[in-house]
Each structure stands twice: as C-alpha cells, then as structure tokens.
Amino acid sequence: MRSHFIIMCLFSVLVGAFFGTLTRDAVKDAVKAGALLALTMVGVSLVIAYVMFLLPLGG
Amino acid sequence: MESRGRVALACVLAWALPGAGHFYLGKRTKGILFLAIVLTTFLAGLGLQGRVYLANAEQPLSYLATFANVALGPLDLVGRQITYARILYRFPSEMEPGLYQEIQDRNRERILAETHEYGTTFVLTAGLMNILLILDVFDFGIGRKS
Numbered sequence: 001m002r003s004h005f006i007i008m009c010l011f012s013v014l015v016g017a018f019f020g021t022l023t024r025d026a027v028k029d030a031v032k033a034g035a036l037l038a039l040t041m042v043g044v045s046l047v048i049a050y051v052m053f054l055l056p057l058g059g
Numbered sequence: 060m061e062s063r064g065r066v067a068l069a070c071v072l073a074w075a076l077p078g079a080g081h082f083y084l085g086k087r088t089k090g091i092l093f094l095a096i097v098l099t100t101f102l103a104g105l106g107l108q109g110r111v112y113l114a115n116a117e118q119p120l121s122y123l124a125t126f127a128n129v130a131l132g133p134l135d136l137v138g139r140q141i142t143y144a145r146i147l148y149r150f151p152s153e154m155e156p157g158l159y160q161e162i163q164d165r166n167r168e169r170i171l172a173e174t175h176e177y178g179t180t181f182v183l184t185a186g187l188m189n190i191l192l193i194l195d196v197f198d199f200g201i202g203r204k205s
Contacts, residue, residue, distance in 0.1 A: 007107065007177045011184070014100045018188050021092050022195060 012041040066200030073196040075132045077189050080196035093192055101134055101185035109178025110169045111138040113162070115150035127186035130193070138182060142169065 020034025061069070061084065073080025077097035082090030112124035125148060128135050139146050143165055151158040169175050198204040 002173060004177075007174065010103065011177070011181065014096055014103075014181075015184065018093070018096045018100075021089055021096070022191065 008045055009038075009042060012038040012045075015041065060202035061200045066197060069196045069200050070193050073193045074130065074189070077131070077134075077185075077192055080192065081199070084196065084199050086199070093188075097131075097185050097188050097192070098134075100181050100188065101131065101138070104178045104181030104183075104185060105138060105141055107174040107178030107181060108169045108172035109175065109180070109182040110142040110166065111135060111182060113143075113150040114148055121150070124183060127183050127190070130186040130190045132189070135186070 016034040016036075016038030018034075019037055020030040020032075024030035024033050065084075069080040069083045072083050076094065078090040078093030078095075080090070081087075081093060111128040112121050114125045115121040128138065129148075131138070136146055139148075143162060147162070151162055153159050169178075172178075195204070
C-alpha cells in the first residue's frame with residue numbers, strides 16, 4: 001500500500017474506532033463518536049495539507 | 060468495585076493481551092473490539108515497514124518510544140523479532156561491531172521504505188492505545204468508571 005491518503009484514512013478509522021469504543025457504551029453512540037473523530041482527523045489533515053501547499057518550502 | 064487482586068490481574072491481562080482486561084472484567088464485546096483494533100493497528104504498522112524502537116542513550120526520546128512499544132506486552136516481542144530478528148531493547152554500542160552493523164543494516168532497510176514513518180506511527184499508536192486500555196481497566200476495577 002503506497003497511497004498516503006489511504007494510509008491516513010486507515011489510521012483515522014482505527015483511532016476513531018478505538019476512542020469511540022473507549023468513551024461510549026452504547027453501540028450507536030460509539031459509532032457516531034468514532035465516525036466523527038475519524039472524519040475530523042481526515043478533514044483537518046486535508047486542510048493543513050492545503051495550507052502547507054501554499055508555503056514556500058525551499059528547494 | 061473489584062478486589063485489589065482482581066484489579067491487578069485485570070491490569071496485567073490488559074498489558075499481556077490488548078482487550079483481555081476488559082474481557083476479564085465482563086466487558087466482553089469491548090474486549091474483543093479492542094483486541095481487533097489494537098492488533099490491526101500493530102500489524103498494519105509492521106506491514107508498512109514500521110519498526111519498534113531500541114533505547115539509545117544518545118537519543119533520550121527513544122526511551123519513551125521504547126516504553127510505548129513495551130506497553131504492547133508480548134506482542135512487542137513479535138515486533139522485535141520481525142524488525143531485528145532477535146529480542147533486543149538497547150541499541151548496541153559500537154563496541155559490539157557485528158551486532159551494531161547488523162542492527163544498523165536492518166534499520167536502514169526499513170527506513171528506506173516509503174511507508175516507514177507511517178508504519179512506525181501505527182506501531183507506536185498501538186502501544187499508546189494499550190496504555191490507555193490498561194488505565195481504563197484500572198478505572199473500571201476501582202469503580203471510578205461504570
């Protein structure tokens with residue numbers, strides 16, 4: 001697997017699932033919290049990536 | 060609230076196998092889910108050419124990383140065997156030239172992989188997850204969390 005985006009999504013899903021399960025007891029609440037966390041991680045990462053794209057990084 | 064012995068055993072089980080502490084305290088579904096999540100994270104990390112850390116006096120932060128790896132219990136031994144082909148916790152000194160060179164070569168082989176940083180992050184995260192699981196089991200055990 002070489003796609004950085006897919007690796008990031010996999011990481012976000014695993015971390016989301018972990019914290020959803022850890023912090024919520026009801027299945028529905030856990031899925032909701034986990035999905036929200038995973039989507040937030042992916043979304044924030046994309047925003048940061050686009051902001052960094054505008055920065056002069058030398059070279 | 061559980062007895063002290065049961066809490067201690069639950070924490071040891073949680074360290075030995077992710078989710079086992081929850082399973083032991085009756086949270087069976089959570090225990091199985093935690094095992095699946097932590098195991099997937101750890102194995103994905105190794106599959107992405109991640110590595111477990113060795114304590115190195117020249118890099119003090121490596122102690123923290125090694126601690127996070129060791130928090131995975133016996134799974135960490137699997138990681139060490141796969142990464143270094145031996146159970147090793149301390150980075151060898153240059154006084155042991157054969158071992159030093161072998162470990163450097165094995166590290167280099169993984170570091171050159173495109174997904175190495177991701178893989179190492181996955182492996183470290185699996186260890187950190189397990190630390191949180193041990194603390195969660197402790198909280199359940201002493202009745203701080205219902």
